[in-house]
Every structure is written in structure tokens, then in C-alpha cells.
Amino acid sequence: MLINVILLVILAVCVVTDVRKRKIYNKVIFPSLVAAFVLNTAMGGLSGFGESIIGFSVGLALLLIPYILGGMGAGDVKLLALVGALKGYEFVLESFIYTALIGGLLAVVVIMTRGGFRMSLGVGMPYGVAIAGGAVVALLMDVTLL
Template identity: 35%
Template sequence: MFITVYAPPPPVIPCVIALVIAAASTDSQCRRIPNILVATGLTGALFVQCWLRGIPAGAAAWLAGAVVGLGLFLPFYLLRGMAAGDVKLLAMIGAWTGPLLVFYVALATSVIGGVWMLAVTARRGQLTRLFVNVFTLIRPAWRGSSIVARGARADSIESVGSVPYGVAIAAGTVFVLLAAAA
């Protein structure tokens, strides 16, 4: 079964690509995604959605996309596996693209970011530590208990390093938008 994904209307694709490239650039240089960039993107998305669909439908589409985008990466932030700026960036992308496309963006981003992190971790010689960390985080779920209840807290895990995930989010976003437009 295939799901047909329609490209967003014309002003959306170039605006989103410009915003994610700016976010990736600042994240790779400063290891931060500025709140002003996310706020500007959210505001622009609200105006464009309302202009394209009318105020009630546009505001609803904007909110639905932002909430889905926020919800997709929020658990990783809560487990300290992702920074807040990355979560807010995906919410902004969702406000522009809508719930379905932001889901595909999150999926593509996760694959790109996962492969990138595996490569970086392997280069650092810390693959074993990475797999121990992942097992520590998911083991309580297999046993039907929470991470906190079993004592396996995310802050007790030794980090294997990080990457500027805004770059992976930008790559996933550009991939999905160009694929949808093709």
C-alpha cells in the first residue's frame, strides 16, 4: 500500500528550505538553533497557512503540523538524547508542511541522523558504549516499567558525544520536500 504525498503549495518549499539551511548553518557553527529563527519561521508559517487556506483552516493546519512535529521529537528531548532547539525546529517545519509531511521529515531525519551518529561513534571507537547506552534506555520498556522506576536514568549514562542534529533535520527536510515535489 502506497500513500500519496502531495507537495506543499509553491511558497512553502523555498521558505522551509531557507529556514532549515539557516538552522543547520548556525547549529553546525554554534551548536544552537536560535529561538528567533524558530519564532520567525512559526510566525511566517501561520501567515502563509492562513493566506493559503483562510484563517480558521490555516490556523488549524498550522497548529496540527506544529503539534505533530513537537510530539515526534519531544520524547528524545525528555530522554536527553536531543536538544530543545531540534525539537522546536521540527515543530516549525510541521507548521509549514502539515502533520503528514512532518512525519516523513522526522522519519528521514532519524535515518540520516542515525547513520551519521553511527559513523561518528565508530570513528571515535565508542560503538560498544553506544549500544550499552541504547540498551540501558530501552530495557525498562521491555520489562514494562518506566526508566525512572528501574533506576536507569538518562543522566547516569556516559555520553558518546553529539552531532549538530539540525544538519540531519535540514537534510531530511530537503529530501522529503524535493521527493514530494517530484
């Protein structure tokens, strides 16, 4: 429960900064990563730490290629890695699926509001919003399945 609250607070902060400044700040991500590793270790011992590391690695890997290709900012990659560090690899995989769907819907909105596909080329969007939305949907799905 505590990890879910921490996740929601971090996501809210990152959405605000991503929408306003188009940045996801390291001063939010890095202390949160430390907290994720410490909390998971405290709650689950070495296996909790291991799950946190695996979740971090999976979250990082999912967006690393889009980042390398220039289609995503480093903050987005670190945010998804943080989601994995907090909640584990299964959760980050589920979140990623919802993130991709929400990101696609946001892209359609950007294209429509910018006057078509050609007018939208080169226009970025705050993908932290999609990551946060995907994580929230995954949380809601976990709650409703219990």
C-alpha cells in the same frame, strides 16, 4: 512554492548555526513560526491555520520524549515543530522518517570517527542536520511524485 523556499532558507540557516555553534536559535525559529501561521492562514483560511497548528503539534510531539530524556536539544524539537507548522502533519511525519534514517547514519559516522562506541558515549551531534536532511528528502520526494 513560497513555503518551500522559506523552509529551505530556514533549514540552511539552522544547519549552519547547529554545526558551528551547536545551537538552533529562537530568533530564527519564532519569527518563522509566526510566518508559517500567517502564510498558511492567508493561503488556506481557517483550515490552513488549523493544518499549521496540527503540523506544529505533531512535529513537537515527535521529539518531545527524546528531549525530556535528555537525548535532544530544545532547538531540534522546535525546528521539527516549525517544519510541521510550515508544511503540515503529513509532511512532518514523512520528514521524521527520513530524519531518523539520516540521524542513524550520522550516529554511525560519529561512532566510527570517534574510535568506536565506547569512545563516542556522551558525544553529541548536531541533529538539526538530520532534521534538515529529512525535510529536504521529503521535499524532493514530493516533487518527484508530482
